[in-house]
Amino acid sequence: MPDGLPLPRPSRPPRFGVNYTPARGWFHHWLDFDLGDVRADLDSIAALGLDHVRVFPLWPVFQPNRTLIRPRAVEQLVALADAAAERGLDVAVDGLQGHLSSFDFLPAWTGTWHRRNIFRDPDVVAAQEEYLTTLAAALADRSNFLGMTVGNEINQFAGAPHPDPDRIDAAQAARWLERMLAACDKGAPGRFHVHAEYDAAWYQDGHPFTPAQAARLGAATTVHSWVFNGTAQRHGAAGTATEHHAAYLIELAKAWALDPYRPVWLQEVGAPAPLVPPEGAARFTEATVANALDCPDVWGVTWWCSHDVSRELADFPALEYDLGLLTNDHRVKPAGAALARIAASWRGRAHRPPPRSTALALDVGGAEAAPGRSVCGPGGAFFEAWAALTARGQRPAVVLAELARDPAHLSARGITEVLHVHDVTGTA
Known part of the structure; x- marks a missing residue:
């Protein structure tokens, strides 16, 4: 390959x-x-032409006591x-549920009279390791088992706005993640084991x-792309920033990766009403997925969610x-029909978008701790500059200022041009 040209990406x-x-029963x-009931649900999912599901055991149901993982x-899993x-x-x-749709599911042995930090207490952490290893090992010989996710957005337990957070610092969070991922790999070596955070990690x-x-x-x-985080409120359901929010998070993920070909999984994305009105759900779905797949190295798209x-059931947030x-009752909604069409159109086609040759430089005060990462969130200078560039028809990547x-x-x-926020906004 001639000097200066990127190596061909696997596709x-x-x-x-x-x-x-x-x-x-949710x-x-x-x-x-x-x-x-499960088979009927899976029949309706398979009929859409989808190829995988993400499944959520409830941690307190599966491990109701620290030393009891229910066989x-x-x-059943x-x-x-x-x-x-x-x-x-x-x-x-997913293993440690954790948090789902505004409800927390923590075992009794982590709260009230047994209150212990779920990220730092040695007994809790050892029990989490055993639990994740057990689930992974039970599935290790199944050819359709992709791998474990440590937990669903478990970072929401680590700080505000959670009403009773389990406080840790970044070094403790990293050690905990490394231990949990190792536990998954112990149970099912070499599988596609990941962890998942909501966008506080980025913003x-x-x-x-x-x-x-x-x-x-x-x-x-x-990445979990939810436009109720201020994006749709600021930019509207059909705004560039809203329809490209998933693509933006994918590009942020690419900026921090040490491996330029590291895969990115759009693991959660959905069309929350009324910010995305029901009559606009199909359009939002089509635009979001098309824009996400205009980014390199996307492993796949996993929509939230299968069934209403x-x-x-009471007390859920309206959206x-x-x-x-x-x-x-398993009827296909417009967003479901849209995703089915998209999946059919990609069947057998390699994912090989052209490089994003223009990048916007991101300064967050240091890549490791990212003390200034709020510039990346809706309303932040970097977020709005990236959206403005995209609205002008460009396809900006993100590159850390250090790189x-x-x-x-x-x-x-494949980046040949680097712009800075002031190049877009005209401000000093």
């Missing part, structure tokens, strides 16, 4: 899947698990994975879970009820 078709929310279905619950395999669906499993100054951890630990970087939350691609003059790094990513 394959992108994956399309869904976060599995059971149609009957995640409380683990309390009265019915394989017939029957583990057997394996049965779900086998039912998915019968329908051509691969399975990724909140001082948050102990950092962009560097997200982009450097685990088999891939996961039943209105019989959580109608995020499904399918209704509770903006590194020829080898820029070449590996």
Whole structure:
């Protein structure tokens, strides 16, 4: 390859899947698990032409005591994975739930009279390791098992706005993540084990879970793209920043990665009403996925979520009820039809977007701790400059300020021009 040209990127078709929310009982279905109901749900997911599901065991149900991991619950998880395999669906499993749709699911042995920091207490951490290893090992011989995610947005327990946070610093967060990922790999060596944070890791100054951890630990970087974080409020449902929010997070992830080809998994993205009105859900889905797949090294897109939350269940935030691609009686909604069309159009096609040759330089006060990362969030100077560049028809990558003059790094990513925020905004 001539000097100055990037090496050819490995390419394959992108994956399309869904976060599995059971149609009957939501995640409380683990309390009265019915394989017939699960099979009906998976039939409706497979009919969309998707290829994988992300599954959520509830941690207190599976490990109700620190030294008890319920064998029957583990057997039910394996049965779900086998039912998915019968329908051509691969399975990724989240471990420490943790937090789901505004509800916390922590075992009794971590709270109140037994209150212990879930990231630092040695007994709790050892029990978490055993739990993750047990789930991974139970699935290790299943060919459709992709791997474990440590937990769903478990970083929300580490600081504000959580009402009772388990405080840690960035070094402690990194050590905890490394131990949990090692526990997953002990149970199922070599699988696609990752960790997942909500966007405080990318946007909140001082948050102990950092962009560097997200982009450097685990088999891939996961991003969760939710436009109710201020993006849709500022830019509207059809605004450039809103329809490119997932792509923006993917490009932030690429900036921190040490491996220029590190895969990025768009692990959660959805169309939250009323910020994205129901009549605009299909358009939002099509635009979001198209823009995300205009980024290099995207492993796949996993939509949130499969089925609506039943209105019989109380106390969810209003936007959580109608995020499904399918209704509770398995009817396909417009967003579901849109994702099915997209998945069909990509079947067998390699994902090989052209390089993003123009990059916007990002200064967060140091890549490791990122003390100034709030510039990356909606309303922040960097976020708004990237969105403005995109609205002008450009396809900006993101490069850390520390690497903006590194020829080898820029070449590996196909970057030939580096702009700064003031080049976009005209301000000093």
